Amino acid sequence: MQAIRVHQEVPRRIRLSPCFSFRIGDRIGEDLVVIGHLSAGKISELYQVWSDSAICALTCKIVRAGFSAESLEMRGFRQESHLLRRMKHPRVVRLFGEGVHEQRPYLIQEYLQGPSLFELIDGAPGRRLPLVEAVKSMIHVCAAVDHLHSLGFVHRDIKPANMILHGGAPVLIDFEVAYKLRTGHKPRRAMGTDPYMSPEQCLKQELSFASDVYGLGAVLYEMVTGRWPFEDELVNRTERRFPQVGVRRPPSPGEFADIPGNLSKTIMRCLSRDPAERFASARELAQQLEQHLAGSDRMWPESLDVMSSRRKAV
Structure with missing residues (x-):
């Protein structure tokens, strides 16, 4: 499996060390296996995952632990899910599914090879x-x-x-x-x-x-x-x-x-x-x-x- 290069979601000179909750090989839900670390922000983490059911690589975006259900961060995550279900455009990332893992909501999106x-x-x-x-x-x-x-x-x-x-x-x-x-x-x-x-x-x-x-x-x-x-x-x-x-x-x-x-x-x-x-x-x-x-x-x-x-x- 090709190694995935980590990139940050913050500009140069203001970079933070990425912090990921899941290691390579960990499972998210029943269907997804982590095969790469993509990016880590203040609200969510992005992983390259393998889908056993789809038999292909996808991207999993999962909320960081610790946010309450009614926090602005969780509301924003739910809104992103709602928006991606409505958006249908080739220049917008596609949403394939969603779920909850250990009380942390996640989105399943198409995997974009990059670079950013x-x-x-x-x-x-x-x-x-x-x-x-x-x-x-x-x-x-x-x-x-x-x-x-x-x-x-x-x-x-x-x-x-x-x-x-x-x-x-x-x-x-x-x-x-x-x-x-x-x-x-x-x-x-x-x-x-x-x-x-x-x-x-x-x-x-x-x-x-x-x-x-x-x-x-x-x-x-x-x-x-x-x-x-x-x-x-x-x-x-x-x-x-x-x-x-x-x-x-x-x-x-x-x-x-x-x-x-x-x-x-x-x-x-x-x-x-x-x-x-x-x-x-x-x-x-x-x-x-x-x-x-x-x-x-x-x-x-x-x-x-x-x-x-x-x-x-x-």
């Missing part, structure tokens, strides 16, 4: 991806996010570690902190990963689809520059925890890499402090990015509006 976009960026020269590759990848992610938005939710944790390459394009994972939009309602917690959180997420203000657009822009910024939008402040912690809530804008991507001016403007628009100044939706951002691929094949996935043949066959 986080690993791809980290292994690239200067941590920079080729521009066309970066833009095409982001268009696929936009399609997945737009599908989530069509259900009235925002993801809230858009980041490279939550995008796993599969079939040549990223697949979006991890919906446990997704948030249902309601007019006049504000989230109780500032959820997300610091470098990719919109200012309104940081301040626990009312969210919108533009909140995820900020995260998409931050990921694209990193793909083409090798840096976070507010890298110096985040690494050195010279100012507040969330430098994106200040008045100052992040440096233009063109300061760190040879990037066309129009693409740089698109990225900076995503990172506007005011949500009204950003692209209103992931679809609108993707359509703008397509214009930067002049001469390339059209990249907006048809499956955004039509259920993919892969899903119909399941």
